[in-house]
Amino acid sequence: xxxxxxTVAILGLGLIGGSLARALxxxxxxxxxxxxGHRAPSLEKGVALGVIDSFTLDLDEVIESADILVICTPTxxxxxxxxxxxxxxxxxxxxxxxxxxxxVKGNLESAARRICDGRYxxxxxxxxxxxGSEQSGVAASKADLYVxxxxxxxxxxxNDAAALDLVRDMWAATGAEVVDMSVAQHDAVLAATSHxxxxxxYSLVDALAQSDASDEIFRCAAGGFRDFTxxxxxxxxxxxxxxxxxxxxxxxxxxxxxxxxxxxRAAVEAQDSDGMHxxxxxxxxxxxxxxxxxxxxQGDKAES
Amino acid sequence: xxxxxxTVAILGLGLIGGSLARALxxxxxxxxxxxxGHRAPSLEKGVALGVIDSFTLDLDEVIESADILVICTPTxxxxxxxxxxxxxxxxxxxxxxxxxxxxVKGNLESAARRICDGRYxxxxxxxxxxxGSEQSGVAASKADLYVxxxxxxxxxxxNDAAALDLVRDMWAATGAEVVDMSVAQHDAVLAATSHxxxxxxYSLVDALAQSDASDEIFRCAAGGFRDFTxxxxxxxxxxxxxxxxxxxxxxxxxxxxxxxxxxxRAAVEAQDSDGMHxxxxxxxxxxxxxxxxxxxxQGDKAES
Numbered sequence: 001x002x003x004x005x006x007t008v009a010i011l012g013l014g015l016i017g018g019s020l021a022r023a024l025x026x027x028x029x030x031x032x033x034x035x036x037g038h039r040a041p042s043l044e045k046g047v048a049l050g051v052i053d054s055f056t057l058d059l060d061e062v063i064e065s066a067d068i069l070v071i072c073t074p075t076x077x078x079x080x081x082x083x084x085x086x087x088x089x090x091x092x093x094x095x096x097x098x099x100x101x102x103x104v105k106g107n108l109e110s111a112a113r114r115i116c117d118g119r120y121x122x123x124x125x126x127x128x129x130x131x132g133s134e135q136s137g138v139a140a141s142k143a144d145l146y147v148x149x150x151x152x153x154x155x156x157x158x159n160d161a162a163a164l165d166l167v168r169d170m171w172a173a174t175g176a177e178v179v180d181m182s183v184a185q186h187d188a189v190l191a192a193t194s195h196x197x198x199x200x201x202y203s204l205v206d207a208l209a210q211s212d213a214s215d216e217i218f219r220c221a222a223g224g225f226r227d228f229t230x231x232x233x234x235x236x237x238x239x240x241x242x243x244x245x246x247x248x249x250x251x252x253x254x255x256x257x258x259x260x261x262x263x264x265r266a267a268v269e270a271q272d273s274d275g276m277h278x279x280x281x282x283x284x285x286x287x288x289x290x291x292x293x294x295x296x297x298q299g300d301k302a303e304s
Numbered sequence: 305x306x307x308x309x310x311t312v313a314i315l316g317l318g319l320i321g322g323s324l325a326r327a328l329x330x331x332x333x334x335x336x337x338x339x340x341g342h343r344a345p346s347l348e349k350g351v352a353l354g355v356i357d358s359f360t361l362d363l364d365e366v367i368e369s370a371d372i373l374v375i376c377t378p379t380x381x382x383x384x385x386x387x388x389x390x391x392x393x394x395x396x397x398x399x400x401x402x403x404x405x406x407x408v409k410g411n412l413e414s415a416a417r418r419i420c421d422g423r424y425x426x427x428x429x430x431x432x433x434x435x436g437s438e439q440s441g442v443a444a445s446k447a448d449l450y451v452x453x454x455x456x457x458x459x460x461x462x463n464d465a466a467a468l469d470l471v472r473d474m475w476a477a478t479g480a481e482v483v484d485m486s487v488a489q490h491d492a493v494l495a496a497t498s499h500x501x502x503x504x505x506y507s508l509v510d511a512l513a514q515s516d517a518s519d520e521i522f523r524c525a526a527g528g529f530r531d532f533t534x535x536x537x538x539x540x541x542x543x544x545x546x547x548x549x550x551x552x553x554x555x556x557x558x559x560x561x562x563x564x565x566x567x568x569r570a571a572v573e574a575q576d577s578d579g580m581h582x583x584x585x586x587x588x589x590x591x592x593x594x595x596x597x598x599x600x601x602q603g604d605k606a607e608s
Contacts, residue, residue: 130524130526131526132526132528149526150523150524150526152524181520185517185520188517189517189520189521189524190524192512192515192517192521193512193521193522193524193525193526193529194525194526194528194529196508197508197528197529197532197533198528199565199568199572200504200508200532200565201532201587201591202568202583202584202587202588203561203564203565203568203583203587204500204501204504204561204564205587205590205591205594206564206583206586206587206590207560207561207563207564208496208497208590209586209587209589209590210586211496211560213489213492213493213496214590216485216489216493217493217496217497218497218590218593218594218597219454219597220434220454220456220493220494220497221497221498221594221598222434222435222436222453222454222497222498222598223598224436224498224501224502224534224535225497225498225501225594226594226595226598227531227532227534227535228501228504228505228531228532228534228535229501229591229594230528230531230532230591230595231528231531231532232587232588232590232591233588233591233592233595234588235588236581236584236585236587236588237581239580239584240577240580240581240584243572243580244575244577244580247572247573247575250572251569251572251573254565254569254572255569256511256515257507257508257511258562258565258566258569259511260507260508260510260511261503261504261507261558261562262562264503264506264507265555265558265559265562268503268547268551268554268555268558269551269555271548271551273544273548276543276544276547276548277540277541277544279506279507279510280506280540280543280544281540282510282513282514283505283506283507283509283510283513283536284506284536284537284538284539284540286509286510286512286513286518286522286536287505287509287533287534287536287537288537289522290509290522290525290529290530290533291530291534291537293522293523294525294526294527294530
């Protein structure tokens, strides 16, 4: 039997927040979902689409009426939202649980400590659903976005156990697989699997677009290049903000990658047939295993 | 009305050669397609599947009976095949046209000059169909593999105009779009759009697989990572050989990319918000335009 609360508030109603709202309503985790933001139009659309039950532009009203506040804004905006919320609930016994869905956790942990003068608020739980879409906006939200996707919770020492459990239960209710990780490990893992690949794809496409032969290059590129560069079609503002928020781990990832690329470059230059074959074979084995696990987890059709 | 010849010979009957055979028969470009190779099993399968009409293991018989020989072997094997064919047809007026489908052109041009003591054979036409699949082997071949795909012909000064036209006509008969390019430009463009992305994908996956956190990394990776690394599941032998055959252009591509990555790294380190935003925005615009053109050309469903 899932935990059930009265009211969940979504702060920032886009794809991520809208899909969470839909999933929580579909699975009867709460009696109602309210929206909050600075501007009415997307919230009005959310009500019209049945994604949320009501909305307000008044943060104090949200804090009074909700059991859980979920910050679903872009990464850097989440810091600003924390600056408004945390002082309002500091020291209150009846304060709601606050959590977030941003892509980087270290910057928000630091922001929370800074805002609260070093005393991390026990009921602020850092979380990150590993799900998304090339589409954005509340109209693209869907109730099954999180089904069989991972949600990473990054507890800190000061966290209240009940607050952590409530957030875990909330995500479990969406059909997600909830796992714990340290803040540092989360940011390193996401840098490696997501932030670095975006940087590489953006860098490659920009390098080719600026070359003298760019017309011929893009005219001759085919399906492999399309898949490899798909993430370079992502939102530049979102990825600029993630690169700012996760600077340290991203730089570490870029450096690790650059060392490996330099080794492979040396093998190409030396025509080191065995060295190249060993690298490509190890990589293929790791990638095939990853793809098989992902396909099984997501029920996707298996890749050949 | 398409050119029509009596016999086309496929040397190396896999996905590429098998698909060419099927397309030429389906479009009645020739009266018959024969297969040639060192081993009977794939050739017997080709006959059983109706991909080719007959086969032989005797190269002299192929040269006597075919109007066009198409070398469809892996990249480095193509050099060895040229060493067997070119001495047999040197100076013969009735020699068949010889062409190939390998991924790199510069090494084959050099090989042809070396084999023929500096006199490039006028009826050897360098070509490269930009098509493929993650599947391989004659059983995966299909008649429409080349439809709306590009085939690049790289004429050299010594080429006979009629030989060039015959090879262009052959590929046009498969539904491909045939374009000319210089050998150097072909190898540079393919390095940029195909060989470099494979090196980057292999390098990334191998770097992550060797990291201490590799289990967590691959467990948390999602769809974006799957698409980005799909080409790291490609055949290691094929890509080792391409890296050997196209060493010069590949090294240039790696260096161009590394310079751009270093610039972007500097922007991340400096938290240069405007610089990152400008790079990501330029890349997104170029990638969106590329994807739209590719979707229109291939009749794929448009990407959002």
